[in-house]
Amino acid sequence: MHSDEFRRLGHRLIDWIADYRASIEKRPVMSRAEPGEVRAQLPASPPDQPESFEAVLGDLERVIVPGLSHWQHPSFFAYFPSNSELASVLGDYISTGLGVLGLSWQSSPALTELEEVVVGWVRQMIGLSSEWSGVIQDTASTSTLVALVCARERAAGPNAGRLVVYASAESHSSVAKAAMIAGFGRHAVRQIPTDEVHAMRPDALAAAMKTDVEHDLVPCAVVATTGTTASTAVDPIESIAKIAGEHRAWLHVDAAMAGSAMILPECRWMWNGIEAADSLVLNPHKWMGASFDCSLYYVRDVDHLLGVMSTSPSYLRTRSDQQVNNLRDWGVPLGRRFRALKLWCLIREQGVAGLQARLRRDVENARWLEAEVREAPAWRVLAPVSLQTVCVRHEPPGLEGEALDRHTLAWVDRINRSGAAYLTPAMLDGRWMARVSIGGLATERRHVESLWALMRRETKSDSARPARESDRPKAECS
Amino acid sequence: MHSDEFRRLGHRLIDWIADYRASIEKRPVMSRAEPGEVRAQLPASPPDQPESFEAVLGDLERVIVPGLSHWQHPSFFAYFPSNSELASVLGDYISTGLGVLGLSWQSSPALTELEEVVVGWVRQMIGLSSEWSGVIQDTASTSTLVALVCARERAAGPNAGRLVVYASAESHSSVAKAAMIAGFGRHAVRQIPTDEVHAMRPDALAAAMKTDVEHDLVPCAVVATTGTTASTAVDPIESIAKIAGEHRAWLHVDAAMAGSAMILPECRWMWNGIEAADSLVLNPHKWMGASFDCSLYYVRDVDHLLGVMSTSPSYLRTRSDQQVNNLRDWGVPLGRRFRALKLWCLIREQGVAGLQARLRRDVENARWLEAEVREAPAWRVLAPVSLQTVCVRHEPPGLEGEALDRHTLAWVDRINRSGAAYLTPAMLDGRWMARVSIGGLATERRHVESLWALMRRETKSDSARPARESDRPKAECS
Numbered sequence: 001m002h003s004d005e006f007r008r009l010g011h012r013l014i015d016w017i018a019d020y021r022a023s024i025e026k027r028p029v030m031s032r033a034e035p036g037e038v039r040a041q042l043p044a045s046p047p048d049q050p051e052s053f054e055a056v057l058g059d060l061e062r063v064i065v066p067g068l069s070h071w072q073h074p075s076f077f078a079y080f081p082s083n084s085e086l087a088s089v090l091g092d093y094i095s096t097g098l099g100v101l102g103l104s105w106q107s108s109p110a111l112t113e114l115e116e117v118v119v120g121w122v123r124q125m126i127g128l129s130s131e132w133s134g135v136i137q138d139t140a141s142t143s144t145l146v147a148l149v150c151a152r153e154r155a156a157g158p159n160a161g162r163l164v165v166y167a168s169a170e171s172h173s174s175v176a177k178a179a180m181i182a183g184f185g186r187h188a189v190r191q192i193p194t195d196e197v198h199a200m201r202p203d204a205l206a207a208a209m210k211t212d213v214e215h216d217l218v219p220c221a222v223v224a225t226t227g228t229t230a231s232t233a234v235d236p237i238e239s240i241a242k243i244a245g246e247h248r249a250w251l252h253v254d255a256a257m258a259g260s261a262m263i264l265p266e267c268r269w270m271w272n273g274i275e276a277a278d279s280l281v282l283n284p285h286k287w288m289g290a291s292f293d294c295s296l297y298y299v300r301d302v303d304h305l306l307g308v309m310s311t312s313p314s315y316l317r318t319r320s321d322q323q324v325n326n327l328r329d330w331g332v333p334l335g336r337r338f339r340a341l342k343l344w345c346l347i348r349e350q351g352v353a354g355l356q357a358r359l360r361r362d363v364e365n366a367r368w369l370e371a372e373v374r375e376a377p378a379w380r381v382l383a384p385v386s387l388q389t390v391c392v393r394h395e396p397p398g399l400e401g402e403a404l405d406r407h408t409l410a411w412v413d414r415i416n417r418s419g420a421a422y423l424t425p426a427m428l429d430g431r432w433m434a435r436v437s438i439g440g441l442a443t444e445r446r447h448v449e450s451l452w453a454l455m456r457r458e459t460k461s462d463s464a465r466p467a468r469e470s471d472r473p474k475a476e477c478s
Numbered sequence: 479m480h481s482d483e484f485r486r487l488g489h490r491l492i493d494w495i496a497d498y499r500a501s502i503e504k505r506p507v508m509s510r511a512e513p514g515e516v517r518a519q520l521p522a523s524p525p526d527q528p529e530s531f532e533a534v535l536g537d538l539e540r541v542i543v544p545g546l547s548h549w550q551h552p553s554f555f556a557y558f559p560s561n562s563e564l565a566s567v568l569g570d571y572i573s574t575g576l577g578v579l580g581l582s583w584q585s586s587p588a589l590t591e592l593e594e595v596v597v598g599w600v601r602q603m604i605g606l607s608s609e610w611s612g613v614i615q616d617t618a619s620t621s622t623l624v625a626l627v628c629a630r631e632r633a634a635g636p637n638a639g640r641l642v643v644y645a646s647a648e649s650h651s652s653v654a655k656a657a658m659i660a661g662f663g664r665h666a667v668r669q670i671p672t673d674e675v676h677a678m679r680p681d682a683l684a685a686a687m688k689t690d691v692e693h694d695l696v697p698c699a700v701v702a703t704t705g706t707t708a709s710t711a712v713d714p715i716e717s718i719a720k721i722a723g724e725h726r727a728w729l730h731v732d733a734a735m736a737g738s739a740m741i742l743p744e745c746r747w748m749w750n751g752i753e754a755a756d757s758l759v760l761n762p763h764k765w766m767g768a769s770f771d772c773s774l775y776y777v778r779d780v781d782h783l784l785g786v787m788s789t790s791p792s793y794l795r796t797r798s799d800q801q802v803n804n805l806r807d808w809g810v811p812l813g814r815r816f817r818a819l820k821l822w823c824l825i826r827e828q829g830v831a832g833l834q835a836r837l838r839r840d841v842e843n844a845r846w847l848e849a850e851v852r853e854a855p856a857w858r859v860l861a862p863v864s865l866q867t868v869c870v871r872h873e874p875p876g877l878e879g880e881a882l883d884r885h886t887l888a889w890v891d892r893i894n895r896s897g898a899a900y901l902t903p904a905m906l907d908g909r910w911m912a913r914v915s916i917g918g919l920a921t922e923r924r925h926v927e928s929l930w931a932l933m934r935r936e937t938k939s940d941s942a943r944p945a946r947e948s949d950r951p952k953a954e955c956s
Contacts, residue, residue, distance in 0.1 A: 001563065001564035001565045001568075001827055002564075003496040003497075003499045003500040003564065004496070004500075005564070006492070006495070006496050006499070006564040006567070006568070007492060007493060007496040009568060010492035010495070010496065010568065010571070011489055011492055013492075013568055013571055013572065013575075014484070014485060014488035014489055014491075014492055015485060016575075017484070017488070017571070017572075017575035017576075018481040018482070018484050018485040018488065019481075020575065020576070021481045021484070021575075022481040022482075030584070031584075031586065031587050031588070033587040033588065035583070035587070035798055035801040035802045036591070036801075037587070037591075038587055038588045038591040038592065039591040039594060039595055042591075042592070042595045043595075044595070044598065045599065045602055046599035046600075046602065046603055046825050046829075046830050047825070047826055047829050047830065048829055048830050048831050049829040049831055049832075050826075050827060050828055050829040050831075050832050051826045051827065051829065053565060053568070053823070053826075053827055055826070056822070056823055056826050056827070060572060063588070064588045064592065064819075065588075066588075067586070067587045067588025067591065068576065068578050068586050068587075068588050068589070069578065069584065069585055069586045069587075070578065071577055071578045071579055071585075071586075072576075072577045072578075078585070079579075079581060079585070079793070082577065082579050082813070083577075084574065084575075084577030085479065086479035086480075086481065086483070086484040087479045087531060089484070089574050089575055089577070090479075090484070090487060090488065090491055090531070092574040093488070093491055093495070093571055093574065094491065094495075094538060096562065096567050096570045096571065096574070096769050097491075097494075097495035097498065097499075097562075097567055098495075098498070098546065098550075099549055099550045099560065099561075099562030099567070099769065099770070100546050100547065100548065100549045100550075101549055101557075101560050101770060103557060105513070106508070106509075106547065107547055107549075107556070107557070108509065108545070108546050108547045108549075109509050109511040109513070109515070109516055109545045109546075109547075110509070110511065110516045110541070110542045110543075110544075110545025110546050111546070113514070113515075113516040113517040113520075113545065114516065114517075114520070114542065116517060117517055117520045117521075117522070120522065121523065121524035122524075124523055124524065125524055138616060138811055139810075139811035139812060139813045140812075141810055141811040141812050141813075142810060142811060145659070145810065149658075149659050149661075152661065160639065160663070161638065161639055172791075173789035173790075173791040173794070173812070174789075174812055176789060177787070177789050177810075180627075180786070180787075181623070181627050181659070181660065181810065182659065182660070182661055183627075183630065183660055183661025183662075184661075185638070229791070229793050230792070230793060285813075291574050291577065292577070292579060292813060292815055293811070293813060293815060308658070309655070309658075311651035311652075311654060311655050312651075313650075313651040313707070313904075314708070314903070314904045314905035314910070315557070315707050315708060315902060315903075315904035315905075315913070316651070319891070320513055323513040323514075324513045332617075332619055332620060332623065332655075332659065332810075333616055333617035333619040333620055333771070334617060334618075334619050334651070334652055335560070335617045335619075335763075335770060335771060337770055337771060341542075344534070345531070345534055347524050347525070348525055348528075348529045348531075348533070348534050349479055349528060349529065349531055349534070350528055351524075351525050351526055351527040351528040351529065352524050352525065352526050353526050353527055353528075354527075354528050413797070424793060425792075425793075426791075426792045426793035427792035427793075432792070435793070
């Protein structure tokens with residue numbers, strides 16, 4: 001494609017994206033596509049001859065968009081917010097348009113140095129000391145993998161094969177997956193019980209470590225979570241750090257979600273003791289608003305990180321290697337996109353004050369919903385609302401156990417299929433519940449109000465008439 | 479940022495990128511920035527209040543661009559091509575603008591199904607049977623990591639701690655890194671000697687495996703390379719597969735670079751025996767032209783892959799899980815960008831015929847340069863030119879050993895500092911050489927001709943006058 005054609009089509013695309021974002025509220029939030037429906041509309045073989053880009057844009061509108069669940073929709077309350085602020089989108093557009101790569105500092109010095117600058121900005125914004133150094137990874141899955149590999153290497157040697165990883169029973173699936181990838185073995189991850197607010201119990205952690213040591217195993221790493229996936233529970237870092245320290249175990253803090261909230265001084269209590277951790281991850285591509293993917297990994301001992309992860313084949317060596325950071329040695333992939341641009345554009349266009357104002361709006365909206373639910377008969381709030389996630393259940397009298405699960409999954413499914421809002425349920429204390437994850441960029445109070453009205457309506461309809469086949473969830477969740 | 483502002487600034491940005499690409503030839507290919515120079519021009523702390531996006535664009539031009547090495551420049555002959563075709567750029571713009579994520583099929587059905595379609599297209603384009611299933615990863619580093627983890631899990635159990643990985647001495651650094659991350663241990667990777675064309679010697683592989691078995695070790699995985707980094711050497715897959723099969727070792731083929739060339743029937747000989755491999759990686763973000771990052775991982779035993787990599791926490795379960803692919807279980811990260819769009823746009827806008835024509839142009843350009851070098855006095859071609867990389871050295875009479883290395887690094891450095899072209903040297907048979915990696919989208923014959931003239935000029939200047947301090951490379955390469 002010539003640059004003139006790119007110019008013409010690029011303008012069209014910008015208008016298309018602007019229209020998409022401006023009119024997104026009119027679309028059903030969760031896609032109504034059936035399995036295989038999108039695939040069936042696309043040719044099974046590649047075109048031999050060039051097609052016009054107009055044909056591609058036509059298919060985008062006709063085939064692709066109806067097959068999307070719209071994460072930027074103001075009534076997206078599923079998973080966690082994955083905000084892609086439009087200033088950050090432009091930052092990513094610059095990156096892709098430039099098409100430069102960071103293999104080594106020399107392969108594009110500004111790519112490395114802007115990353116250092118912006119990662120330093122966020123470090124200051126979230127109140128970490130200058131003892132921490134950071135780098136951008138793709139996702140928390142990768143950041144946590146790097147942490148566990150570094151922990152393994154610090155403990156390894158004669159201890160190989162006897163290393164144990166600890167995380168709460170509410171920790172993210174990426175912890176167990178990282179431990180598997182890093183070769184700890186499937187039985188080397190301990191799920192530490194949680195307390196009544198779903199936070200890790202330090203006494204249970206201490207007991208598990210003691211038992212393992214008695215069995216000649218070696219406590220290698222503890223992953224504490226700031227803001228669990230199901231309920232944004234907050235593990236007590238200070239106590240956990242003390243116990244980890246007694247065993248010289250690596251402490252990694254998974255703040256993928258809640259890390260963004262550390263920009264708010266009133267939330268910093270969640271991180272009491274953070275300076276005693278060895279590494280931490282927070283994802284600006286979640287609540288903060290950086291276009292996916294943008295995960296920040298901070299570490300205290302950079303020399304150890306480099307000792308573990310560095311490679312220096314001849315084709316990557318440059319005359320500047322002694323004076324600069326080669327960020328390939330801070331993560332898994334060799335090739336690196338210019339991700340710093342999207343974070344840079346976001347922070348400059350919003351300002352720290354702008355980001356704080358938006359996060360506070362979302363926390364307020366969550367508190368409003370919490371108060372409403374608490375006052376409503378037959379509704380329960382199931383976990384403290386520490387941030388922007390409200391865990392709720394509608395518990396009509398007489399309904400419990402699996403019947404209650406069916407009721408929960410059914411009304412959530414009705415909401416999702418209505419297209420008016422999108423929720424993803426999860427299990428808490430062994431029972432299904434609805435997670436209302438607030439925090440979309442476009443999500444204002446009125447959207448939360450509409451959701452709450454919808455929740456009451458859809459739970460009523462369930463008890464008002466006998467369930468029909470079409471209402472029943474086919475699998476265990478919506 | 480409101481959608482109206484995005485529209486206005488987006489148009490400006492499209493023009494900026496179009497101008498950047500159209501005028502890129504006027505810029506020095508390799509950045510002249512000194513270490514710290516970019517960072518020094520940026521504020522050390524984040525802005526509290528919002529800034530205008532115009533200020534960001536101003537800094538982009540003033541601070542960032544001079545700090546870039548321009549990978550899309552027609553005289554970029556460094557590393558490997560990382561072509562970002564403008565149709566593919568638009569595909570990536572759609573992805574970022576939509577801001578949708580693939581955690582599960584349901585979280586955006588079209589994201590998964592377009593990926594299945596496009597990965598199937600490439601499978602057909604490169605002549606793989608339908609026994610292969612594919613997925614998009616970020617980079618070959620990750621694809622190879624997934625392969626080695628799968629190999630480890632297939633062999634593990636009683637064999638843990640005794641597993642060995644084999645790759646040629648010319649294999650990419652990502653192989654050793656993946657083995658380290660996967661916990662094989664630093665001493666568990668055998669570098670198999672290569673033959674006179676730098677391909678893995680099957681007899682040496684067989685001997686190494688035999689020795690290991692005699693020492694009660696377990697051959698776990700072999701990584702064969704189709705197109706090594708230094709010289710695009712081609713390991714003989716058929717023979718290697720036979721030896722790997724005798725030990726039930728996993729065979730992974732690293733075709734990150736040369737995989738794109740399999741679109742050309744005349745290059746398929748490089749893949750003789752490929753159907754006996756267990757997994758392979760090829761990077762459309764290299765020569766093919768998909769915007770970085772886009773690495774294809776193909777595997778034969780999907781059930782095994784899923785058995786190793788799957789997680790299914792409650793918050794990710796959906797009613798469709800039995801009917802669809804959840805691609806998070808095919809790789810490391812949970813969150814996934816809509817990467818298929820950039821590959822889809824590339825293939826449709828170019829057509830298979832268009833991609834073939836461009837690859838053939840590059841192969842022809844490499845052969846032209848090879849012929850020129852072969853005819854020139856004191857110049858040597860050091861390896862077969864199987865694809866688009868020409869390995870050369872200027873060897874003035876009487877110059878050898880470290881003096882020859884200094885000469886090589888000095889003239890490459892002069893070229894790079896001139897801004898007229900960018901080469902990255904590498905070691906082959908223990909000596910530095912210049913790699914001329916041809917294959918940029920914009921690279922035509924005239925650019926290769928200019929480079930060749932420049933090479934002859936810069937090597938002359940070295941011998942015509944005594945070296946000055948400023949000519950000497952400070953480190954071991956440029």
